[in-house]
Amino acid sequence: MNQRIITTVFALLFFIPFLLIGSWPLEILLAVLAIIGMYELIKIKSIQPYSLGALLSYLGVAMIVFSHRLFPMVSDHWSLYDGVLGIVLLLFVYLLFSKQDYDVEDVSVSLMGMLYVGTGFHAFTLLRERNIHLLFLILFVIWATDSGAYLIGRKIGKKKLAPAISPNKTVEGSLGGVAVAMLVAALYLTLVNTGLPFWTMLALAAVVSVAGQLGDLVESAIKRHYGVKDSGSLLPGHGGILDRFDSLIFVMVLISVINVV
Structure with a gap:
């Protein structure tokens, strides 16, 4: 750790x-x-x-x-x-x-x-x-989701989220990650003007939090299919670039699809 x-x-x-x-x-x-x-x-x-x-x-x-x-x-x-x-x-x-x-x-x-x-x-x-302010919001939401899901999942996680893909992830951790991300997003939007409506951005933050977790599971599914633990070893404690950026890549592709950029 x-x-x-x-x-x-x-x-x-x-x-x-x-x-x-x-x-x-x-x-x-x-x-x-x-x-x-x-x-x-x-x-x-x-x-x-x-x-x-x-x-x-x-x-x-x-x-x-x-x-x-x-x-x-x-x-x-x-x-x-x-x-x-x-x-x-x-x-x-x-x-x-x-x-x-x-x-x-x-x-x-x-x-x-x-x-x-x-x-x-x-x-x-x-x-x-x-819009660098919107970019930072997305980054903070992804990081908050990851940290919140990890910490809350370790404390109270019991029900497995996707045991066939990622056995350590729990439903409680996933929901906790979204909750922490929403708190972080609300605080950020109170302090920083993204140029977009508060409630619209808060709704986007919720979508980003869920999408980030889907991105994590997508990469886990690929690795499990090919029988590897990490995508690489460039980042000690994290694995490779795909391991570290899995959530961000999925979110950014979604952002591109829904034409936010």
Whole structure:
């Protein structure tokens, strides 16, 4: 537990300055994190991490993170959709010549990872540009949910939430996480003007809290399917980038889908 706290403190001290600066420094950092996350997913699936298929996946996820800058710079006639299709075509061509080292399921995992991880970090960059106060609200809600669910689940948790996926999570912990997140969100919205209605933002905070827990379970389901405990070992006490950002990625993809950014 101490190692987990120490890693969290150092990670925040490193990450917060980039978040406050924004623009290219933050976007480059997020692209690096997205590529590492894609690398972890590739390894979970047992794809060779330096094969051409893997390298195309890294290119694809970086392209998605930078898409709001890249495609207007390249041409008015090219879009992110065209770029992703181009990567998919190259993955299928690689599939034909890979001598069964890279199969159809590998293509599917590569595409899923590109879209999911890339969109999550891309939405983060857009929200930072457009409303940093809303971004901080989302971050505080996710962190509060995680901490609240852990602490309350340990104290009073009895009924398993999803025993086949994540045996340690409980219904009491989940509800407690939402309750703590709502308190944190209400306090934040009282002190900070996001430029949006209080009750609308409080409702969004509740959605974010639940969605963050779903993101955690999604990553747990992927890891359990492939028989791995952690996505990586980059962050002592936390695992890999996907382990640490699982809730945030799911939430940011949802934010993108409901067109908040």
